[in-house]
Amino acid sequence: MAYRSYILVCGGTGCESSHADKIYQNLKNEIEANQLFAQVQVIKTGCFGFCEQGPIVKILPENTFYVQVKPEDAKELVEEHIVKGRPVQRLIYNPNEDKNRSSLVTEEKDIQFYQKQFRVVLRNCGMIDPEVIEEYIARDGYAALEKVIFDMKPDDVIEELKKSGLRGRGGAGFPTWMKWNFTKNATNSETKYVVCNADEGDPGAYMDRSTLEGDPHSILEAMTIAGFTVGAQKGFIYIRAEYPLAINRLKIAIKQAKEMGLLGENILGSDFSFDIEIRLGAGAFVCGEETALLASIEGKRGMPIPRPPFPATHGLWKKPTVINNVETYANIPMVILKGGDWFSSIGTESSKGTKVFALTGKIKNSGLIEVPMGITLREIIYDIGGGIPGGRKFKAAQSGGPSGGVITEEFLDTPIDYENLAKLGSIMGSGGLIVMDEDDCMLDIAKFYLDFTVDESCGKCAPCRIGGKQLYGILDGISKGNGEIEDIQKLKDISLAMQRASLCGLGQTAPNPVASTLRYFENEYMEHIVDKKCSAGVCKDLLQFVIHKDKCVGCTVCARKCPVNAISGERKQPHEIDQSACIKCGACYEACKFQAITRG
Amino acid sequence: MARLTLEELRKLRENKKAEIQKRETDNKDIDVIVGMGTCGIAAGAKEALDAFIAEIDNHNLKNVRIKQTGCMGFCTYEPTVEVKVPDMPDTIYNKVSADVAKHIVEKHLVQKQLVSEYVFDRPSVDILKNK
Numbered sequence: 001m002a003y004r005s006y007i008l009v010c011g012g013t014g015c016e017s018s019h020a021d022k023i024y025q026n027l028k029n030e031i032e033a034n035q036l037f038a039q040v041q042v043i044k045t046g047c048f049g050f051c052e053q054g055p056i057v058k059i060l061p062e063n064t065f066y067v068q069v070k071p072e073d074a075k076e077l078v079e080e081h082i083v084k085g086r087p088v089q090r091l092i093y094n095p096n097e098d099k100n101r102s103s104l105v106t107e108e109k110d111i112q113f114y115q116k117q118f119r120v121v122l123r124n125c126g127m128i129d130p131e132v133i134e135e136y137i138a139r140d141g142y143a144a145l146e147k148v149i150f151d152m153k154p155d156d157v158i159e160e161l162k163k164s165g166l167r168g169r170g171g172a173g174f175p176t177w178m179k180w181n182f183t184k185n186a187t188n189s190e191t192k193y194v195v196c197n198a199d200e201g202d203p204g205a206y207m208d209r210s211t212l213e214g215d216p217h218s219i220l221e222a223m224t225i226a227g228f229t230v231g232a233q234k235g236f237i238y239i240r241a242e243y244p245l246a247i248n249r250l251k252i253a254i255k256q257a258k259e260m261g262l263l264g265e266n267i268l269g270s271d272f273s274f275d276i277e278i279r280l281g282a283g284a285f286v287c288g289e290e291t292a293l294l295a296s297i298e299g300k301r302g303m304p305i306p307r308p309p310f311p312a313t314h315g316l317w318k319k320p321t322v323i324n325n326v327e328t329y330a331n332i333p334m335v336i337l338k339g340g341d342w343f344s345s346i347g348t349e350s351s352k353g354t355k356v357f358a359l360t361g362k363i364k365n366s367g368l369i370e371v372p373m374g375i376t377l378r379e380i381i382y383d384i385g386g387g388i389p390g391g392r393k394f395k396a397a398q399s400g401g402p403s404g405g406v407i408t409e410e411f412l413d414t415p416i417d418y419e420n421l422a423k424l425g426s427i428m429g430s431g432g433l434i435v436m437d438e439d440d441c442m443l444d445i446a447k448f449y450l451d452f453t454v455d456e457s458c459g460k461c462a463p464c465r466i467g468g469k470q471l472y473g474i475l476d477g478i479s480k481g482n483g484e485i486e487d488i489q490k491l492k493d494i495s496l497a498m499q500r501a502s503l504c505g506l507g508q509t510a511p512n513p514v515a516s517t518l519r520y521f522e523n524e525y526m527e528h529i530v531d532k533k534c535s536a537g538v539c540k541d542l543l544q545f546v547i548h549k550d551k552c553v554g555c556t557v558c559a560r561k562c563p564v565n566a567i568s569g570e571r572k573q574p575h576e577i578d579q580s581a582c583i584k585c586g587a588c589y590e591a592c593k594f595q596a597i598t599r600g
Numbered sequence: 601m602a603r604l605t606l607e608e609l610r611k612l613r614e615n616k617k618a619e620i621q622k623r624e625t626d627n628k629d630i631d632v633i634v635g636m637g638t639c640g641i642a643a644g645a646k647e648a649l650d651a652f653i654a655e656i657d658n659h660n661l662k663n664v665r666i667k668q669t670g671c672m673g674f675c676t677y678e679p680t681v682e683v684k685v686p687d688m689p690d691t692i693y694n695k696v697s698a699d700v701a702k703h704i705v706e707k708h709l710v711q712k713q714l715v716s717e718y719v720f721d722r723p724s725v726d727i728l729k730n731k
Contacts, residue, residue, distance in 0.1 A: 003622070004649060004650075004653050004666060004668075006622070006623050008623075060622070060623050061622070061628075061665040061666060061667055062665075062667050083636075084636065084637070084670055085634075085636045085667070085668035085669045085670050086669075086670050127623065128620070134612065134616050135616070135620060137609070137612055137613050137616060138613060138616030138617045138619065138620040139620060140613070141613075142609060142613075143613065146606060146609065146610075150606065259603070260602075260603060260604045260609075261602075261603025261604050261605075262604070262609075268604060268605060268606045268609060269605045269606060
């Protein structure tokens with residue numbers, strides 16, 4: 001008997017942390033209690049992407065999209081929607097947050113957040129239960145593997161990848177077919193390896209995690225295809241231990257694939273054998289760099305080594321190794337199934353296909369999005385992201401994490417691809433996209449990322465180890481009011497030295513946030529240095545909160561809000577801030593209804 | 601679970617595909633909406649709903665969404681079912697038993713003919729439009 005309704009519950013980490021699992025359990029219990037288990041199936045899927053509005057529950061066939069669901073809503077959802085066929089109005093997405101709820105949007109396709117998206121990598125996320133292999137198979141899963149093993153030769157696969165124009169999604173954008181071809185043609189060893197880089201470490205990035213959580217089999221299938229193409233029999237997925245849900249789903253997926261003969265000895269009865277193991281990383285950022293990652297898999301300390309030779313010929317245990325990022329692999333089955341020509345029809349001249357971004361920061365709809373290459377930042381921020389909350393003004397977007405840079409307002413209409421971002425002094429990176437508004441201090445942003453890279457530098461080479469520390473010291477000085485005009489040139493010189501002389505990508509790109517913010521916001525640096533001011537109100541040492549006696553009515557709100565009792569004054573008399581006690585938290589500034597407190 | 605051969609994998613995919621396609625909502629242009637108010641259920645709407653699901657499966661129709669709704673207001677004529685097929689008038693059927701449901705799938709959804717004896721109402725929108 002077929003089911004008449006399906007309840008899809010988001011099982012991504014974001015929604016799980018808002019008790020999605022409890023919602024799932026409650027829904028199952030309610031279905032059980034109403035004796036509907038034969039008619040209604042409750043499924044836990046991967047990430048729907050609309051994390052801002054999570055936890056998400058979708059009910060089919062009506063295709064009703066419920067947002068911000070709580071575990072206690074399960075009863076109402078089942079009793080009203082499932083039993084009586086009445087949508088639960090209060091849980092339907094209300095984009096304008098109007099009280100009359102006159103502009104509710106019931107279906108996913110009508111939600112603006114989804115309208116400019118195009119899903120290739122995330123094709124199964126939010127659609128299938130990632131822990132059930134049959135669901136992946138039903139969505140053409142393992143059909144690409146089947147095609148490759150039985151109908152294609154390794155050279156055909158390379159040719160298809162070449163046609164597709166697929167480039168590495170880990171950051172640098174190296175053509176995938178070339179990598180595979182180098183390893184395939186390597187003659188220095190019979191033993192070869194396939195490695196998946198799932199060591200996603202950029203602050204604010206969670207594309208790879210969501211892909212692994214929502215569709216683990218697509219990665220296994222793609223790695224197996226890579227194994228067949230280059231002649232490898234063994235693959236490793238290097239994933240950080242901080243991703244327990246993704247690791248768990250990968251383990252389940254590997255077990256299921258092995259049981260079905262889609263992984264292991266003689267796949268689908270052919271003479272091709274391939275096995276995949278998981279290796280856990282301890283969370284060192286540098287291990288996202290491929291040579292450091294390979295060292296870590298070998299059991300050594302995760303430190304990079306100079307290239308060439310490249311991993312394609314001298315990788316894991318000095319054997320030829322294909323190493324790609326999660327998102328790159330997730331594209332592979334689609335390239336094989338739909339063809340390279342189809343894939344290359346999406347995107348721009350030099351950058352084909354789609355890109356997944358983790359959209360965060362000062363944005364209304366934060367979440368996981370997949371867009372065709374060539375979309376503009378304006379479309380991402382205003383159409384998909386819904387703009388900046390609170391009527392604030394857009395200042396910049398940061399792409400590429402600690403290795404990237406900022407994109408300013410004047411470039412909002414530049415089509416996003418690898419080359420254009422590089423021209424603007426940023427990089428595509430793995431896909432973190434952090435939106436900043438006028439309340440963000442660019443100097444502070446640069447300082448934040450440097451703090452991160454200084455912390456994560458492995459210390460092997462001097463430019464990165466010493467340069468990073470020095471850069472951070474100068475920025476810290478400027479943010480505390482100790483900056484001098486010469487500091488600007490020093491920042492530029494040290495940045496250049498690091499970019500030129502560092503051993504690996506981490507050191508080479510660590511100064512990027514500094515260089516890029518200096519390029520577009522030198523005036524903000526000068527303001528900190530010359531005027532000793534931070535107009536965004538972030539650098540605390542440069543701030544002073546003052547109560548203006550003529551405007552203060554003595555309502556005492558600020559004094560009550562102050563966490564350190566630094567504000568004194570009689571009721572109905574002007575108040576005063578004790579500057580020596582003030583911790584500059586800004587609570588009084590936000591609390592004052594009479595604009596009597598200024599920040600400066 | 602046993603290791604699959606190529607044939608078995610293909611067969612498994614075919615079998616599961618029909619099931620998972622029910623979850624997709626794109627490209628479905630026919631709606632069958634069953635009134636499942638208390639009155640409808642008491643009059644046998646559940647049996648009708650089950651019959652629709654089974655019969656649509658039998659005919660392997662992939663473009664149909666079966667929805668349910670509350671009481672449509674014609675309590676004496678329950679179970680009521682609204683059928684929306686493109687290029688055909690939206691139609692409300694009354695007294696839809698399991699057998700009638702089967703009949704509706706065959707005639708209305710497959711052969712694109714109204715099951716006249718059970719049509720309760722041609723909605724007035726159609727009549728107004730024609731004027």
